[in-house]
Amino acid sequence: MLEILYQDAWLVAINKPAGWLVHRSWLDRHEKVVVMQTLRDQLNQHVFTVHRLDRPTSGVLLLALNSDVARLLSQQFEQHQLQKTYHALVRGWLSGGERLDYPLLEELDKIADSQATAPREPQSAVTHWQSLAQVEMPVAVGKYDTARYTLVELKPETGRKHQLRRHMSHLRHPIIGDSRHGDLRQNRGAANHFGCQRLMLHASELSFTHPVTGEALTLRAGLDTVWQTLFAHFGWQQQLPTLPRVTSPVLSEEADNTLAGED
Numbered sequence: 001m002l003e004i005l006y007q008d009a010w011l012v013a014i015n016k017p018a019g020w021l022v023h024r025s026w027l028d029r030h031e032k033v034v035v036m037q038t039l040r041d042q043l044n045q046h047v048f049t050v051h052r053l054d055r056p057t058s059g060v061l062l063l064a065l066n067s068d069v070a071r072l073l074s075q076q077f078e079q080h081q082l083q084k085t086y087h088a089l090v091r092g093w094l095s096g097g098e099r100l101d102y103p104l105l106e107e108l109d110k111i112a113d114s115q116a117t118a119p120r121e122p123q124s125a126v127t128h129w130q131s132l133a134q135v136e137m138p139v140a141v142g143k144y145d146t147a148r149y150t151l152v153e154l155k156p157e158t159g160r161k162h163q164l165r166r167h168m169s170h171l172r173h174p175i176i177g178d179s180r181h182g183d184l185r186q187n188r189g190a191a192n193h194f195g196c197q198r199l200m201l202h203a204s205e206l207s208f209t210h211p212v213t214g215e216a217l218t219l220r221a222g223l224d225t226v227w228q229t230l231f232a233h234f235g236w237q238q239q240l241p242t243l244p245r246v247t248s249p250v251l252s253e254e255a256d257n258t259l260a261g262e263d
Helices: 035-043 067-078 163-170 184-194 225-234
Strands: 003-007 011-016 058-064 083-091 097-101 126-137 147-156 201-209 216-220
Touching: 003 216, 011 035, 058 067, 058 216, 067 201, 083 163, 126 163, 126 225, 147 163, 147 184, 184 225
Parallel strands: 058 201
Antiparallel strands: 003 011, 011 058, 083 147, 083 201, 097 126, 126 147, 201 216
């Protein structure tokens, strides 16, 4: 059963578990664990997607309960009227914070986007990042005797495909578990020593205006047991952002080269 973060007559928000597809595509039509179908059965009514989270990303996922509300919410996403906050574990020791303005070429999937043509010019992509905590662990990874990690808060202004992953890779501090833009040796080290066998990216918070009532809403998604165990290893309990802690079902990481929207 999916964890419901918010529900009224017009919309519903869940804490999407890592490893779950939002909906099937022709590439993964045989998948049995899918958010849309599971939530539809759980609520006994149709639900409508208004944005995407990549399969390995956990956290706040907002859906509409009718097509009119879906259209209004989709407009808010298209016009960047919502505020999204993510948390990620990245490689290395990263301090401070900044507004990163680094345009990105559209990233096409070799199979799913085989008939599409990417724009020739990079598209605007802006992410605000802030370092929250750092740690150096006495475990050997690659040629180093220790491993360094940083917890970062990420607030994207734009929603390019894999924007957060690509921006952190550009900073030379890729997100742990990122098989496409990350450091494979660091990924293996984090998996072997700390159980991070997936992309360590969590959609923590979503703030927006209710499309019907006009109410300002802020929805927060709790952290699953993989994150909680990691924080215990790193001694970060007192340095973490204020988020509810819950236990959510988490699938082991699958290949994350499916159709992707936002991170």
